[in-house]
Amino acid sequence: MADDQLHIFFFPMMAHGHIIPTLDMAKLFVSRGAKATIITTPLNLPIFTQAIEKIKHLGFEINVKAIRFPAVEAGLPEGCERMDQLTSDDLVPKFIKATTMLQEQLELLLRECHPNALVADMFFPWATESAAKFDIPRLVFHGMGFFALCASENLRHYKPQKNVSSDTEPFLVPNLPHKIKLTRMKLAPHDREETEMTKFMEQVKKSESTSFGVIVNSFYELEPDYADYYRHVLGKRAWHIGPILLCNRKNEEKLQKNEDKHACLQWLDTKRQSSVMYVSFGSMSNLTDSQIEEIALGLEASEQEFIWVVRKGKIPEGFEERTKEKGLVIRGWAPQVLILDHQAIGAFLTHCGWNSTLEGVSAGVPMATWPMFAEQFFNEQLITEVVRIGVAVGAEKWSREVENVKSEAIAKAVKRAMVGEESKEMRRRAKEVKKMANKAVEEGGSSYSDLNTLFRDLRTLNFQK
Numbered sequence: 001m002a003d004d005q006l007h008i009f010f011f012p013m014m015a016h017g018h019i020i021p022t023l024d025m026a027k028l029f030v031s032r033g034a035k036a037t038i039i040t041t042p043l044n045l046p047i048f049t050q051a052i053e054k055i056k057h058l059g060f061e062i063n064v065k066a067i068r069f070p071a072v073e074a075g076l077p078e079g080c081e082r083m084d085q086l087t088s089d090d091l092v093p094k095f096i097k098a099t100t101m102l103q104e105q106l107e108l109l110l111r112e113c114h115p116n117a118l119v120a121d122m123f124f125p126w127a128t129e130s131a132a133k134f135d136i137p138r139l140v141f142h143g144m145g146f147f148a149l150c151a152s153e154n155l156r157h158y159k160p161q162k163n164v165s166s167d168t169e170p171f172l173v174p175n176l177p178h179k180i181k182l183t184r185m186k187l188a189p190h191d192r193e194e195t196e197m198t199k200f201m202e203q204v205k206k207s208e209s210t211s212f213g214v215i216v217n218s219f220y221e222l223e224p225d226y227a228d229y230y231r232h233v234l235g236k237r238a239w240h241i242g243p244i245l246l247c248n249r250k251n252e253e254k255l256q257k258n259e260d261k262h263a264c265l266q267w268l269d270t271k272r273q274s275s276v277m278y279v280s281f282g283s284m285s286n287l288t289d290s291q292i293e294e295i296a297l298g299l300e301a302s303e304q305e306f307i308w309v310v311r312k313g314k315i316p317e318g319f320e321e322r323t324k325e326k327g328l329v330i331r332g333w334a335p336q337v338l339i340l341d342h343q344a345i346g347a348f349l350t351h352c353g354w355n356s357t358l359e360g361v362s363a364g365v366p367m368a369t370w371p372m373f374a375e376q377f378f379n380e381q382l383i384t385e386v387v388r389i390g391v392a393v394g395a396e397k398w399s400r401e402v403e404n405v406k407s408e409a410i411a412k413a414v415k416r417a418m419v420g421e422e423s424k425e426m427r428r429r430a431k432e433v434k435k436m437a438n439k440a441v442e443e444g445g446s447s448y449s450d451l452n453t454l455f456r457d458l459r460t461l462n463f464q465k
Contacts, residue, residue, distance in 0.1 A: 009118045013083070014082045022038065025215070038063070039106065040067075043079060048064045069081045102124075116136070121143070125200075128140075137211075139214065145223060153230075160174055168183050176226075182377065215238070219437055219446055240446065268344040271344035274343070280309040280336060281311075281402075282353045286400050288401065289314045294406055300322065301407060302418070306327045307330065309334045351376055352367075352372075352377075357383060361389075364431045366417050367417065369383055370405065387433060393405055
C-alpha cells in the first residue's frame with residue numbers, strides 16, 4: 001500500500017437500503033485510489049462477495065470481513081441478520097441490541113488493521129467511541145439526504161409536533177429554508193412521543209456530534225439550501241459525494257454488456273417514449289393483500305401502461321389477464337436502475353426510500369410519491385414541494401403495515417405524473433436535475449470535488465498524528 005493511500009473501513013447497517021449504497025461507496029472510494037474493507041455478518045456476506053467478484057476484472061479490489069451476529073443472545077430468531085427479515089416492529093429494538101453487541105469484534109479488527117477512517121452507519125452510535133480508542137476518525141453514514149437530516153434535526157430541537165391538538169393537524173417545521181408542513185401521523189413513533197427508540201436516536205445524534213463528520217449520498221445542486229443549512233446553520237461537518245450510483249455507472253455498463261437483457265427491458269423496447277409508469281416500493285415495505293388490490297384497481301383505472309414490481313403478496317385474480325396489453329407484473333427482484341433509465345419510462349410510483357428517490361432523480365423521471373416509514377415523508381416533501389418533480393399519492397400515516405391509500409387516489413396521482421401539462425413541466429424539470437446529477441459526479445463537479453476534499457481532510461489528519 002502506498003504511503004499516502006487511505007485505507008477506509010465501511011460498516012453498514014444490516015439492511016438492503018444501507019448495504020447497497022455502502023457497497024457503491026466502497027467501489028467509488030477504490031476507483032479514486034483508496035483501499036476499502038467492508039465489515040458485515042456471515043449471512044450478509046454473499047451480497048458483498050458476489051458484487052465484488054463481478055468488479056474484480058475491472059481492477060477493483062475490495063476486502064470483506066465477517067463478524068458474528070449475536071441474534072439469539074439479543075432475543076432474535078437464529079439466522080436473523082438483516083432488518084428485512086424481521087417479522088414485526090417489536091423486534092427492531094432487539095435487532096439494535098444485537099448490533100451493540102458487535103462492538104468488541106469491531107474493535108479487534110480496528111486494532112488489527114488500524115484503517116485511516118471508519119465509515120460507520122448511523123445505527124452504530126457506539127462506533128465513534130470505538131474508533132476514538134485507536135485514534136481513528138469515525139464518519140457517519142445516515143443513508144438519507146440533507147433535507148431529511150435538517151428536518152429531523154429541527155423536529156428534535158424545536159418539537160413543533162408537541163403544540164398541535166391532534167395527529168392530523170398540520171404544523172410547520174421551524175426555521176427551514178422552505179415552508180414545510182407535516183402532521184404527527186407522518187412522523188415516526190419516536191418523534192411523536194418518548195419511546196425506547198427516542199433515547200436511541202439521542203445517542204445517534206450525540207455520537208454524530210463527536211464524530212469526524214457526516215458523509216451524505218446527495219449532490220449540492222439537488223438541495224443546495226439544505227446542504228448549506230446543514231453545514232452552516234446547524235454547524236455540521238459534512239461531505240456530499242452522490243448520487244453514488246452514478247459514480248459507478250460506467251463500470252456497471254461495462255459489466256452489463258456481458259449479461260443477457262432482462263425480459264422487462266425487452267418489453268420496454270416495444271413501448272413509446274415516456275409512456276410507462278414504473279411501480280415499486282422497495283425491500284422493506286409490507287403491503288397487505290387489500291392494499292395490493294387497491295393498487296391493481298388504481299393502475300387499471302389510470303389507463304396508463306405500467307411495470308409493477310410485487311415482492312410479496314397476492315395480486316387480484318384476473319388482473320394480469322385483463323391488463324396484459326398495458327402492463328407487466330414482475331414478482332421479486334427487478335433491475336430498477338436499468339428500468340428507470342429506459343426511455344419508455346414516463347414516471348415512477350415510489351415509496352420515497354432515499355436510494356429509490358436518487359435513482360428516480362438520476363433517471364430524470366417525475367415521481368408519484370407514496371411514503372410509508374423511516375424518513376420517507378421528508379423525502380416526499382423534498383420531491384413535491386422543493387424540487388417540484390413529483391405529486392403525492394396522499395399517504396397520511398407512517399407505518400410499515402401499509403393499508404391506507406384508495407384506488408381512486410392512486411389512479412389520480414398516476415395520471416397526474418404521466419399525462420398533461422403538469423406532467424410535462426415536471427418531466428422538463430426532472431431532466432434538468434438529471435443533468436445536474438451527472439455533472440456533479442464528473443471531474444470538477446460538486447460531488448467529485450467534495451470527495452477530494454474528504455480525502456485531503458483525512459490525509460491532513462493522518463499527517464498530524
